[in-house]
Amino acid sequence: MSDNRIEGYARGLFEIARAEGTLDEVEDELFRFARSYESSDQLRSALTDELIPPAKRQAIIEDLLGSKATSTTTQLISMVVGSGRTRDLPAIVDNLVARASAAKDLEVAEVRSAVALTADQQHRLAAALTNATGKKVNLKVVVDPSVLGGIVATVGDTVIDGSVRTRIDQLKSRL
C-alpha cells in the first residue's frame, strides 16, 4: 500500500478516536494489537487469509478483543480488516501513534521488555528517556520474550539497547 493510503487510513482512525474522546486509550490498544499481530504467525495468517470471508475475520477480531479493548478499538480494527488492509495494519497504527504523539508534542518511545513493566517503572523510564533524549516521550511498552531480559528502547532514530539478547549475541559473535 502506498504511503498516502496508509496516512489516509491513519488519519481517519485518528480523527475517529479523537472524536470519540478515547484517543489515548485507543492509540495504546491499537499499538499493542499491532505488535501482537506482528509477533503472532497464527493471528497474521488468520486475518490475511483470503479464503476466509471478511465477516468471519471481523468475527475473529470481536472474539479476540471482546472486553479486553474499547469498542472503538475493536471497530477500527474490524474496519481495517474488512477493507482488506490487514497487512498494512501495523504501518497504519504506527502512523496513527506518531500522529497522536505529535499532536501532544511527544516522541514515540517504543520499549521492548521480556516482562511487563509496572506503572511506576513506565513513569520513571519515560522520565529517564526524556532526560536522555531531550524529548518528551510517549511510552509504548511491548512485552517481547525474545529480548530475554532487560529493555530495548527506540526513540526516533535512537536505540538504547540494554537487553540480555544483545549481550548474548555479542558474546556469541566473540565465540
Add this chain to the structure above:
Amino acid sequence: MSFLEILIRGGDEGHHDVTQTPSSFLPEGYELLFGIPASLLVFGLLYKFAGPVIKKGMAARTAKIQAELDAGEAARASAEVESAKIREAKGDIESERRRILADATAQADAMLAEGRTRITAEIAETEAKAVADIASAQSRVGDELRAEIARLSSAAVDQVVTGSLDDATHQELIESFIQRVGAQKAGARK
C-alpha cells in the same frame, strides 16, 4: 699274309670263283677303275653344290652361337650390374636400417626423458595438491570444529542465561536500565 700280298695275289688266282671277291678287302679292279672317278665326281659335285650351302649353314650356326655367346655375355654383364646395384642397395638398406634404428632410439630416449619429466612434474603437482587439500581439510575441519564449539557455547550460554533469569533478575535488569538511561544527559550519547 700282308696287305700288299693280298692286293697282288688277288688278280693272279687261277681258279677264280665269281661269287667270291678276289680280296676280302679291296673291290674288283674294274670297280676301282670306275668307282674312283665316280666317287671323285660325286665328291666334286657335292663340293660344288652342297659346299656353299653347308658353309653358309655353318657360318649361320657360328653366327648364331656367337650371338648367343654375346647375349650370354651381355646377360652376365647385366647381371653383374644388377648384382652391383643390389649390393649397393643392400648397403643403402643397411645404412637406412641403422639410421632408422638410430632415429628410433633417439626418439625413444627423448620420449623417455619427456615422460620422466612429465611424470616428475605430475608427481610434484599431485603432492602439492595433496598438501593443499590436506591443509584445506585441516582448515575446514578446524573451522567446523570452531563453529560447533561456538554453537554449543551459544546454546550453553542461552541455557545458562535464560535459566538464571528469574523475576528478581528481570526487575534488577529493568531498574538498572532505567537508572543508566536516566543518568545520561541529552546530547551526551552518540
